[in-house]
Amino acid sequence: MDHSVKLLKELTDVNGIAGYEMQVKSLMRDYIEPVSDSIVEDKLGGIFGKRNARNGQHSIMISGHMDEVGFIVTKIDKDGYIFFNTVGGWWNQVMLSQKVTITTDDGKEIRGIIGSKPPHVLSAEERKQPIDIKQMFIDIGVNSKEEAEKAGVELGNMVTPYSEFEVLANDKYLTAKAFDNRYGCALAIDVLNQLKDDQIDIDLYSGATVQEEVGLRGAKVAANTVKPDLAIAVDVGIAYDTPGMSGQTSDSKLGGGPLVIMMDATSIAHQGFRQHIKEVANKHHIDVQWDTTPGGGTDAGSIHVANEGIPTITIGVPLRYMHSNVSVLNVDDYNHSVKLVTEIVRSLNDDVYNQMMW
Numbered sequence: 001m002d003h004s005v006k007l008l009k010e011l012t013d014v015n016g017i018a019g020y021e022m023q024v025k026s027l028m029r030d031y032i033e034p035v036s037d038s039i040v041e042d043k044l045g046g047i048f049g050k051r052n053a054r055n056g057q058h059s060i061m062i063s064g065h066m067d068e069v070g071f072i073v074t075k076i077d078k079d080g081y082i083f084f085n086t087v088g089g090w091w092n093q094v095m096l097s098q099k100v101t102i103t104t105d106d107g108k109e110i111r112g113i114i115g116s117k118p119p120h121v122l123s124a125e126e127r128k129q130p131i132d133i134k135q136m137f138i139d140i141g142v143n144s145k146e147e148a149e150k151a152g153v154e155l156g157n158m159v160t161p162y163s164e165f166e167v168l169a170n171d172k173y174l175t176a177k178a179f180d181n182r183y184g185c186a187l188a189i190d191v192l193n194q195l196k197d198d199q200i201d202i203d204l205y206s207g208a209t210v211q212e213e214v215g216l217r218g219a220k221v222a223a224n225t226v227k228p229d230l231a232i233a234v235d236v237g238i239a240y241d242t243p244g245m246s247g248q249t250s251d252s253k254l255g256g257g258p259l260v261i262m263m264d265a266t267s268i269a270h271q272g273f274r275q276h277i278k279e280v281a282n283k284h285h286i287d288v289q290w291d292t293t294p295g296g297g298t299d300a301g302s303i304h305v306a307n308e309g310i311p312t313i314t315i316g317v318p319l320r321y322m323h324s325n326v327s328v329l330n331v332d333d334y335n336h337s338v339k340l341v342t343e344i345v346r347s348l349n350d351d352v353y354n355q356m357m358w
Ligand SMILES: [Zn+2]
Pocket: 180, 213, 323
């Protein structure tokens, strides 16, 4: 298996919703430590590999986020059915009949299914209505609350989507849960890999934050801990290349290259930095999709307003079926975004930084 595909598989196979990112962090540490001069952590779980500049007074933070969307267990009823709260944004139509994993405090993984009614019993009216998330339940295949508890299920357990990582018909297309945003975690690792034998002229902190999906929370503490002069939030963006999506607001598509987000609901790209990125992309012949996301935001929303202000931009790849069990990305987009971010880091020094500021 190709290096990028293997790394994306490993990172999407582990489970971690906001506040429960332990497995992801441990895997990231294994990859980051050998290619960093030191490790920097914040107290909520964010982790970064630091590479020291040869010359230069400035620093850049490159961050994905480790959390994925999921649920937490809030109630087990007398028959052993499990009720939950959502963590991060979910649409009820993508949830029914999906498999999930409940991770117990001992780290045991229990398979569950979000149960649904068969169409035979639905009235014409019921068929038209999406079912309320509050009515949904997880079936782990037990008869009673006692049996569920004996299996290890407790209130507060993390629940994550379950689906197998697969390479699709065109082997550039991959499907998995949690590309949002293990994609960014993989990129942060691969940028350190790419630069491991390079001398760089800006201090580099490359890693990932926690709790993005619940309101860009971990990015605040990461920015306050690292105190960078410049930041790139690395996250997935929306692909508009499926039926019913095309023609709306953007033409971003899988295979079209990395996305550079000019504006979303929580941030506007720093203009000096954006123009510099345009030059880097041109110089290295990397096709970029310049994009805007009217709704939603990335960690850039928290990072750019931290400290005295941190010039920030979001770079990513387009993703289909975001926030579901079966997101799809293109591995060429991944590799080109690694190349783009790596070349940006290589291009930075004190003079370039000062020229970007206005
Ligand atoms: Zn997300």
